[in-house]
Amino acid sequence: MPSVLRYPSQGTQIYAKQNYHLNTQTPAPFEGSKAYAQLLIFFGMFGIAFFFLGIVTLLLQQTGLFNLVLIQNPASYVDEQVVMDARNYQLICDFILFVLPVLVFSFLVSKKVAAYLQMDSLGKFSLLILGGLTIIASTPLINYFAELNSRVPLPDMLQNLEQTGDELEKALLSHHNLKDLIFNLFVMAFMAGLCEELFFRAGLQKILIKMTKNTHVGVWIAAIVFSAIHLQFSGFVPRMLLGVFLGYLFVWSGSIWVNIFAHFMFNGTQIFVLYLQDSKKPLKIVDDIYSQTPEMAYVIASAVLVAILIVVIYKLSDKKPEEALQQNIE
Numbered sequence: 001m002p003s004v005l006r007y008p009s010q011g012t013q014i015y016a017k018q019n020y021h022l023n024t025q026t027p028a029p030f031e032g033s034k035a036y037a038q039l040l041i042f043f044g045m046f047g048i049a050f051f052f053l054g055i056v057t058l059l060l061q062q063t064g065l066f067n068l069v070l071i072q073n074p075a076s077y078v079d080e081q082v083v084m085d086a087r088n089y090q091l092i093c094d095f096i097l098f099v100l101p102v103l104v105f106s107f108l109v110s111k112k113v114a115a116y117l118q119m120d121s122l123g124k125f126s127l128l129i130l131g132g133l134t135i136i137a138s139t140p141l142i143n144y145f146a147e148l149n150s151r152v153p154l155p156d157m158l159q160n161l162e163q164t165g166d167e168l169e170k171a172l173l174s175h176h177n178l179k180d181l182i183f184n185l186f187v188m189a190f191m192a193g194l195c196e197e198l199f200f201r202a203g204l205q206k207i208l209i210k211m212t213k214n215t216h217v218g219v220w221i222a223a224i225v226f227s228a229i230h231l232q233f234s235g236f237v238p239r240m241l242l243g244v245f246l247g248y249l250f251v252w253s254g255s256i257w258v259n260i261f262a263h264f265m266f267n268g269t270q271i272f273v274l275y276l277q278d279s280k281k282p283l284k285i286v287d288d289i290y291s292q293t294p295e296m297a298y299v300i301a302s303a304v305l306v307a308i309l310i311v312v313i314y315k316l317s318d319k320k321p322e323e324a325l326q327q328n329i330e
Helices: 010-023 035-063 074-078 080-109 125-137 141-150 156-174 178-212 214-228 233-255 257-280 283-289 296-318 323-330
Strands: none
Touching: 035 080, 035 178, 074 080, 074 156, 074 296, 080 178, 125 233, 125 257, 125 296, 141 233, 141 257, 141 296, 178 214, 178 233, 178 257, 214 233, 233 257, 233 283, 233 296, 257 296
């Protein structure tokens, strides 16, 4: 009996071609490179972005779009146009220094940029809400640590740097009509959260976890860098602790959007409370909770509530530190 020759069907041929295409797809230039090399590339991108910002700043100054001399002079902050220019310049700085480096780096190490930055999923809705609630509940505890931190004496150079930064921040938040509120929420809450979470959590923290082969070490180092880069050392400890929480939240949720929302809620609620205070509309309990020197009862309640919420978030999370470590190593 003659043998029967079996030829692959058209569907099988298409599937084979698709598989061949996927398997032979050219990887990203530095995909699979060592963690130390990726860290050097990452900070190299940041250095290039810093240099590029200098060029952009010079062009803005030369074209007269911004008067950076006035922006850096606290005496000029009574002028609303100077304050608006400072907001716009802050937005430019955040985008160039934090977003551009991490995007370029992601293209260099992965063909799937959205997946690498963990932007391809919103994460669990429950974690999104709980993350926001936790960071709001932490306010009295954070302010308590900030008050303790402020008692540490600083060298004159750091004090002057801190004072200039504080005066600019106060100016940005002091012009509080509804237009200013909306713009501040966009620039200092949403965009700050987006830019910083992409850079410090989706970028730097992932590399550090891969490099140290320890999720906890990676989270803490990223939090320390996150706090230090703000150059406000009287608030170094509370900002570092916020960075630690955001670091673990990113590990547990597996989505950068959960972090961006939590960061937005922390900055946004403070901006909104300042707006209410300027408008003479806040409730007394809001003033007490957001006081720079909170009563110990509020601090203890904040600590207990934050601890409970963190446990709940951990229980609901899909990824534990060990799984996150394996994901980063791979």
